[in-house]
Amino acid sequence: MTAPSKATHPAPRRILIVRLSALGDIVMASGLITALKTLYPHAELSWVCEAGCVPLLKHNPRLKQVIVWPRGEWQSLLKAKRYVALWRAIRAFRAQLRAEQFDLVLDGQGLLKSGLIAWLTGAPRRVSIIAREGSHRLVHEVATPTPGADPVMGSEYRYLAHYLGAPVGSFVHDLAVGAEPQARARSVLQAARLAARADDANAPAARPLVVLAPFTTRPQKHWVESNWTELAQALIEHGLQPVVLGGPADREAAERICQGLPQLINLAGQLKLDESVALIADAQLLIGVDTGLTHMGSALRVPTVALFGSTRPYLQGPAARTRILYDALPCSPCRRRPTCNGAFTCMKQLTVERVLQAGLGQLALSQPQAEPSA
The missing domain is CATH 3.40.50.2000 (Glycogen Phosphorylase B;)
Structure with missing residues (x-):
């Protein structure tokens, strides 16, 4: 060193x-x-x-x-x-x-x-x-x-x-949330919540917000697309409000994930980058692959579950609020040179139930603990 x-x-x-x-x-x-x-x-x-x-x-x-x-x-x-x-x-x-x-x-x-x-x-x-x-x-x-x-x-x-020569502990990730992007993100989310409630009159008015970040630049870093729909359904059944977040290029894939699930809010391509930061800062949980949005969750100290396979940018988040799901297979991390001929076993073996339980566990860590009774 x-x-x-x-x-x-x-x-x-x-x-x-x-x-x-x-x-x-x-x-x-x-x-x-x-x-x-x-x-x-x-x-x-x-x-x-x-x-x-x-x-x-x-x-x-x-x-x-x-x-x-x-x-x-x-x-x-x-x-x-x-x-x-x-x-x-x-x-x-x-x-x-x-x-x-x-x-x-x-x-x-x-x-x-x-x-x-x-x-x-x-x-x-x-x-x-x-x-x-x-x-x-x-x-x-x-x-x-x-x-x-x-x-x-x-x-x-x-x-x-x-x-x-910086002191130990002085390195703390520093993402600032702008006031205008925050107001815009909250406005867009509120409108989407109202639309979702119109489709489901029994939906609660204010479910805890869960950001899903399924999209990234390389196919070997993706989780199985249908798994996101199944995961979102399970989150809804647990009383949570999942929101799919991504850029303009992700709209088509986001629509496939959200198809048939009106309670799943699709904001892919609807927010600017700094507005996405603001939305993540307001979330109670983020689940994502190796992508910038997932790292933002960790940096903002939002409870985060990161799904890594072909890449492994880190094994621990900056705090216990980040949990890494990564299996050290003989072929991973392969980064830009997969050897599995498209099998992507490293990501496919991360089951929906495993990801769901990890997310619920991270969510529980962030909840205030009740004072013990006298």
Whole structure:
């Protein structure tokens, strides 16, 4: 394990975190905000990321600003072979970064693209985690955690905070809920509840909210689609209100899951990203696969059940409120290279009953305990 940095450095005044994507990784890296504010309470913190990830960060009062990396513009110019315009765009972005006069830049992605952005700042101290694709040449220091040494969510980013000297316990995931997104999420949910009650006059007015997050980018990370319908039915029978959450691309699959079950609320594609964060923050339980929404539940300390198989981003949540269902098969985690020819046994053997009981158990942990009678 790489030792914490022993060199003496002046306390930075302006710090930039470079973590460009993806949603789940930004959620897991958000603990750097609290760790850095503990270590350097007077420093200004900024974050650079892709446009699609901005809503996760823009409501956080502990960040001075969120800088957008114009990846789409650069790619369009490159595709159109407009090399002079691309060079000008890169120079303009470099000027924007250097005008901030960052003292410390943390590359939390460790790739060539993130290392390049760190290098463009010209900061006198640039620290990367792991550093792949030759990005170590673009920074001054590399912090390399031992794989598997820390099983808790966000381990590599917590190690980076430790490397800098942040106190133990200062790394706490930090997702801020915006007031407007919260109001909008609650309004949409209330309208959906009313519609569900219209279809079922016997439905309670305010069932405890359970968010289901079935969707992710790779088929080997999915749970069996029909299982979600069966699970939702069981949750309803236990007096809970399941809600399917996802993005616009998930609408068709969400409709299949909700078909024939009018009490199951389908909000896939109806909420913006920061509104989804707000909805999750209001939930009493979240059940999901390895996707950004599931990691948000854990980061927000919502009772969460995470279904892992081909991937295993962590074995423990940041608190007991997260429970990981993962079976260590000989072939898992296979990540991006499944060897099962589409069998996906690692996910299929997670039965509905097992997931249901895990969810009810997590829900019970969050309930206030009755005082013993005298």
